[in-house]
Amino acid sequence: MSLFDPLSFSRGPVLRNRFALAPLTNLQSHDDGRLSEDEFRWLTLRAKGGFGLVSTCAAHVQAQGLGFRGQLGIFADVHLEGLTRLAAAIKAAGSVAVVQLHHAGRRSPPDLVGGRPVAPSEDAETGARALSLGEVEQLAEDFIAAALRAERAGFDGVELHGAHGYVICQFLSPQFNRRDDRYGGTPDNRARLLLDVIAGVRARCRPDFLVGVRLSPERFGLALDEMQALAGRLMREAQIDFLDLSLWDVNKEPEEEAHRGRKLLACFTGLDRGEVRLGAAGRIDSGPAAARALAEGLDFVIVGRAAILHHDFPQRVRADPSFMPVPTPVSAGYLRDEGLGEAFIDYMRTWEGFVSA
Numbered sequence: 001m002s003l004f005d006p007l008s009f010s011r012g013p014v015l016r017n018r019f020a021l022a023p024l025t026n027l028q029s030h031d032d033g034r035l036s037e038d039e040f041r042w043l044t045l046r047a048k049g050g051f052g053l054v055s056t057c058a059a060h061v062q063a064q065g066l067g068f069r070g071q072l073g074i075f076a077d078v079h080l081e082g083l084t085r086l087a088a089a090i091k092a093a094g095s096v097a098v099v100q101l102h103h104a105g106r107r108s109p110p111d112l113v114g115g116r117p118v119a120p121s122e123d124a125e126t127g128a129r130a131l132s133l134g135e136v137e138q139l140a141e142d143f144i145a146a147a148l149r150a151e152r153a154g155f156d157g158v159e160l161h162g163a164h165g166y167v168i169c170q171f172l173s174p175q176f177n178r179r180d181d182r183y184g185g186t187p188d189n190r191a192r193l194l195l196d197v198i199a200g201v202r203a204r205c206r207p208d209f210l211v212g213v214r215l216s217p218e219r220f221g222l223a224l225d226e227m228q229a230l231a232g233r234l235m236r237e238a239q240i241d242f243l244d245l246s247l248w249d250v251n252k253e254p255e256e257e258a259h260r261g262r263k264l265l266a267c268f269t270g271l272d273r274g275e276v277r278l279g280a281a282g283r284i285d286s287g288p289a290a291a292r293a294l295a296e297g298l299d300f301v302i303v304g305r306a307a308i309l310h311h312d313f314p315q316r317v318r319a320d321p322s323f324m325p326v327p328t329p330v331s332a333g334y335l336r337d338e339g340l341g342e343a344f345i346d347y348m349r350t351w352e353g354f355v356s357a
Helices: 037-048 077-092 133-153 167-172 192-204 224-237 287-295 305-309 313-319 332-337 342-348
Strands: 019-021 053-060 096-102 157-162 210-215 242-246 277-281 300-303
Touching: 019 313, 037 053, 037 077, 037 342, 053 077, 077 096, 077 133, 096 133, 096 210, 133 157, 133 192, 157 167, 157 192, 167 192, 167 224, 192 210, 210 224, 224 242, 287 300, 287 313, 300 305, 305 313, 332 342
Parallel strands: 019 053, 019 300, 053 096, 096 157, 157 210, 210 242, 242 277, 277 300
Antiparallel strands: none
């Protein structure tokens, strides 16, 4: 299997290769969530650079689910014009176009959402209040409505952001979800929000609409055994088309002592995945690293840092399988030439050693 073999799903379009652009925070949208020219350029340049799948950053499905300033929105029809233009341009360049659907939950900054954030359960650390049962049901409906909006805009599919301690991840966590209704308690109940959204998107979007899920297998109050079981269930039931594991480093061992002695990635590549495709992100930043990740059992690789440094990373790896990215730090001018706007460049300055003075 090669990085440049096409990848098909059980439904929907075929990827031209095994490279996916990670759904990277870039802070470039307008304050009301509308797409900006900077964000349009950043994403479409990666499609032109050869990525088989191009995902937006996390796009929030409720106004109160905002996670950071400059976040892309998909909670209202005012966002459709920019999203439609974006989907068309990504697809015209030969990439599959996906929106990542997101709600920050307890991680919503109060000053940006105009009040207390919301969460599965009350949270003293952030001041978040617990969602009522009706609000949880509305949250699921708003994720589904956002998927329908993505479909209207012409996207090939959506990815549900169940990672990084955001709201779906919070529901999955026994630490942050202490509910005593049908959305809390057992692992099945804590997964109910995610499963309800998947079922709703699958029932109400067109049959060939791609549905993916991003999961964190550890940290964020999660238990690795539970996340293994959930991943296995998602792949076994085959209501999704791809699973995206956010590992931070595909070569790391699990943090839980009971699982030490093998790579965290191996906890998932050995699961029966049927027709569901498995991808992962985490320091896949060179040609050899991408090839090695595929050889270790992934169906596709998800690239972040190297895609920031090289909009045409897949093309460079095709030309030179041993390709290594330019060393950091790089100049702001270099990043401008790679399609980053000023807000994104300022954000990259918060990554230690990434942007030179």
